[in-house]
Amino acid sequence: MTKSPLQKRYxxxxxxxxxxxxxxxxxxxxxxxxxxxxxxxxxQSKQGQTAFAPQWNYFIAELMMPDIDINSLKDFxxxxxxxVKSIKGLPVNDCGTGLGDDSTTARFLxxxxxxxxxxxxxxxxxxxKEFHRMYYTNILSTDSVPTxxxxxxxxxxxxxxxxxxxxxxxxxxxxxxxxxxxASNNTKTIYLNPYEHATExxxxxxxxxxxxxxxGNLYGAENVPGKLTIFPNYVPHMTTExxxxxxxxxxxxxxxxxxxxxxxxxxxxxxKMEGETDLPVL
Numbered sequence: 001m002t003k004s005p006l007q008k009r010y011x012x013x014x015x016x017x018x019x020x021x022x023x024x025x026x027x028x029x030x031x032x033x034x035x036x037x038x039x040x041x042x043x044q045s046k047q048g049q050t051a052f053a054p055q056w057n058y059f060i061a062e063l064m065m066p067d068i069d070i071n072s073l074k075d076f077x078x079x080x081x082x083x084v085k086s087i088k089g090l091p092v093n094d095c096g097t098g099l100g101d102d103s104t105t106a107r108f109l110x111x112x113x114x115x116x117x118x119x120x121x122x123x124x125x126x127x128x129k130e131f132h133r134m135y136y137t138n139i140l141s142t143d144s145v146p147t148x149x150x151x152x153x154x155x156x157x158x159x160x161x162x163x164x165x166x167x168x169x170x171x172x173x174x175x176x177x178x179x180x181x182x183a184s185n186n187t188k189t190i191y192l193n194p195y196e197h198a199t200e201x202x203x204x205x206x207x208x209x210x211x212x213x214x215x216g217n218l219y220g221a222e223n224v225p226g227k228l229t230i231f232p233n234y235v236p237h238m239t240t241e242x243x244x245x246x247x248x249x250x251x252x253x254x255x256x257x258x259x260x261x262x263x264x265x266x267x268x269x270x271x272k273m274e275g276e277t278d279l280p281v282l
Contacts, residue, residue, distance in 0.1 A: 034138045038063050043193055044216050054195045060219060060231040061135045065127050070225045073120040074183050077154050077249055084111055096166035099155065108153035112277045113251055124180060127228060129282040132255060135230050149279035152253040162241040165200055168254055169233035175256050178230040182249040184223035191219045192236045200238060207240070
């Protein structure tokens, strides 16, 4: 098979070069299993009809982690909510999620879930490291994997909450983001191609009507407890509304091959905001 320009330059496997899907569920019917039940959802634009038509080619990956005790982890995270929200006197920012300044999300710089001592978090850290290896080696067709650092925070949503459209980075130092679903009831995370500028209302309607990911524009992923997801920083994403009394809990994280998440350096030293936590090596 002749390699595409993307494959020649970056070693990226396009959907045509991946193995045939083995999943039979509706949600994963467009996904491709590549290694150890990792499902890759390819986002690839159609061939442009003009020299200036937008093009994109990237991958979202999902993996179920049945060995993690979801109930134990949920109880532990809820026990930490007040502690996190008690962080005061530092600039907070919900980063466009719409969850507000009083959320655990808005304090993401000042704590790191991966630093907390809990057996299920230890399992998750190990799982994220291995999942990153599988994603990196399968997408880039290489055995050489960089050392990564990570920041992880918790999103705790109550009835009526919804994460609005946002992304985690588009600078030259952008890398990978992800999340792990701890508790959710009938919600979806919607991933969009970076050129999609429909209103959120329109996007929610399209997902409700069952628009498939095969058009390369959006993917409405079910938030199943135990599901781990990785995607490029620059992929916009949002959620459907949480409509139940029990809290919806996810752990979001950002991975980086740098000592600092944004690759910010001065005189050879990493620059951090006041109160910002260090990034542990996974």
